Amino acid sequence: MATPSVSSFCFVILLCSAAAEALEGGLSVELIHRDSPKSPFYDPSETPFQRAEKAVRRSIACVRDLRSNDEGEPSADISRIDGEYLINITIGTPPVSMMTIADTGSDLIWTQCQPCDVCFPQVAPLFNPRASSTYEQVHCVSDKCHLYDKTFCNTEGFTCQYSAVYGDQSHSEGNISTDIIELTTLSGSPEPVPFPGMAFGCGIKNDGLFSIHATGIVGLSAGKASLVSQIGGYLSRLFAYCLVPFFSTSKYTSKLTFGFDAQLTGPGIVTTPLILKSPRQYYYLTLEGISVNGKKFMVSGSSGPGAVTGNMVIDSGTTLTWLPSNLYGQIVQAVSAAISLPRAKDPIAGYGL
Template identity: 45%
Template sequence: MALIVSLIFLIFSAVFAAPSNEYGFSVEMIHRDSPKSPMYNPSESHYHRLANTLRRSILLNKAVALLDTAEAPMFNDRGEYLVEVSLGTPPFPILAVADTGSDIVWTQCQPCPKCFEQTAPMFDPSKSSTYKIIPCSSPSCALAGQERSCSDRSECRYSISYGDGSHSNGDFAVDTLTMGSTSGRPVAFSRTMVGCGHDSGGTFSTNVSGIVGLGRGPASLVPQMGAASGGKFSYFPSVTVHFEGADVPLRRENVFVMVAENVVCLAFRGGDGQSISIYGNIAQINFIVGYDVTRNSVSFKPANCSAM
C-alpha cells in the first residue's frame, strides 16, 4: 500500500528565556507557507509548497558552498521564518526575516532612494521620539561590523552583505524595540542598536522590510536583551506527517535520534522520488499503530508505551 509521506513545518514560536520568577518574552515566527504569512499563496497545493521548499534548500546549499569570506550566510527572500517586532516610539510594526547567521537588526527606513520594493509601510525615524543615530566616537559604533564607516557628520554607518549577494547600508542607531511576551503584555527594550537602511538590495521579498539578526555577535538581538534573555533563545520544529486521509503530529522522539554524545540527527532520509516511501520505526515510537486489512487502512494513537 503506497503511503504518501511529507512534512510540514508549522508556525514556530521563539521563546526568550527569563528568570524563573518572572515571565518570558515571546515573538511569533511565521512560516512562509502559513496562512498567516504575507507570502502564503492559497492557489498552491501542498506538493507545490514542498517542491518550493526543496528548491530553496538546494539553492541554500549551493550558496553556502561558495562562501570563502566572513560573509553571513543569509538567504532573505527564501528565508523560511519571519518575525514581527515593533520599532520606535510610538511602536511601528516590522516584519523581518529571522536569521541566526548574522547579527545586525535592521529595517529599511525613509528616505530610501536605493531600497528594494516593500509592500508594507516603511519605518520613518523622524517620527520616533526615541530614535538616535550613534556617533562615530561612541564605543557602540564598533559593533556595527568590520565594514562600518562614518558619515560627513561623524555619524556611525553600518554595511552588511550576505551569502546570496544581498546587502544593506545605512545609519547605525538606537531605538526602542518592542515585542510580545508570554504574559500577554508587550515588552519594550530601550536603546536597542538597529540599522536604519537607506541602501538595500538583493533577493528580498516585497513582504519583508529587513532582518532580525540572531547570531552570536554583540549587535545581535539576543545579547542586546541582556538579563531578560539570559543570553539564550529557543524555538520549536512542530512536525506533522501527512497520510492520505489523516495527519499524524510527531513528538520530539519521533523526529530526532541521538547517534553519539552531543550528536543528534534528524530521523528522516530523503527519497529519490521514484520508490515507495517508508514510514520507519522511529516515527512510530509511543504510538499504538492499528492495521485494518479489511479496509486497507492504518491508524495511529499516541500512547506511553513504556507504561503499558
C-alpha cells in the same frame, strides 16, 4: 501526502554571560512559517506538494550561497536572505510594526528606512526615523557602533554606518541607530515587551533578491549585534525555538522563547553541545556519523586524534539537512540496499537522487 503527527522540534541555545536583572521566566513570541496562513507570503492556491517543492528549492539556493573560506568554513559575510520563518517586531515611538525574517545565521537587525536612496519594493511603509521620538543615530565613538563588524565612520557627520553583503550579492547599507524594539508575547498579555536602546541598521541603500513582504532581518546568531545578545542582559542570553511539523494543521504554533522559560528539562530530553567559532555568526554541531540498518557511516575527521568539531551549521533559513557528498553517497547506497522497491523518479529534481 500524509500529514505527520503533531510533534515539535525544539532547539535550545545557552550563551553564558553575567546576566543583568532578568525578566521573570522570560517571554515567547510567535514564529510564522512563510507558507502558513498567518504569513504575507501565503498563497492559498498552492498544494502541500508545491509548498514543499518551493522549500526544497529555497534550501538548494541557500546552500549554493554558502561560500567557503580557505579553512572550509562559511565566510562571515554570508547569510540567507529568503528565510523560512518570520517574526513580527515593532520599532520606535509610536511603535511601527515590522514583519522580518528570523535568521540564526546572521547577527544584524535591520529594516528599510526613509529617506531611501535605493530601496527594494515592500508592501509595508518604510520606517520613518524622524517620526520616532526615541530614535537616535549612533556616533562612531559609541560602543554600539562596534557591535557589528562591518561598520565604518561617516566623517562628515561622525555617524556610524554599516554595509551588509549576502551570498547572492544582495546588500543593505545605512546607519547604525538605536530605538525601542518591542516584542509581542504569546502569553496573552495585550502589552508588548519593550527593549529600549536597541542597536539596528536603518537601511537606505538596499537591493537584491528581497521579497516585498519582508521589511528586513532579525539576526539571532551569537554575534554582539544580534537580538539574542542585545536582550541578553534582560533574559540571560538563553533562547529556544520550537517548530511544529511542516504540514501540521494543528492549533499549535511555532514559537521563539527567550529567558529561563527556554530551558528544556525532563524525561526524553536529549542534548548535544553547540560549538561557537570565531566569527560568532553561526551555531555549529558536530556530526560524527549516521547509522542505516545497523551500519554506521562516519563523517571524515569527526573522531579520533585531531578530530574536527562543529562540522554542521544550524540554520533557521533552510528546510533540508545537507550532508557532505561522499557521506551522502554512502547513505543513499545503504538505504537503496535496505529497501526492496523500484527507485522512484525524483519529483522535484533537487534531492540528488
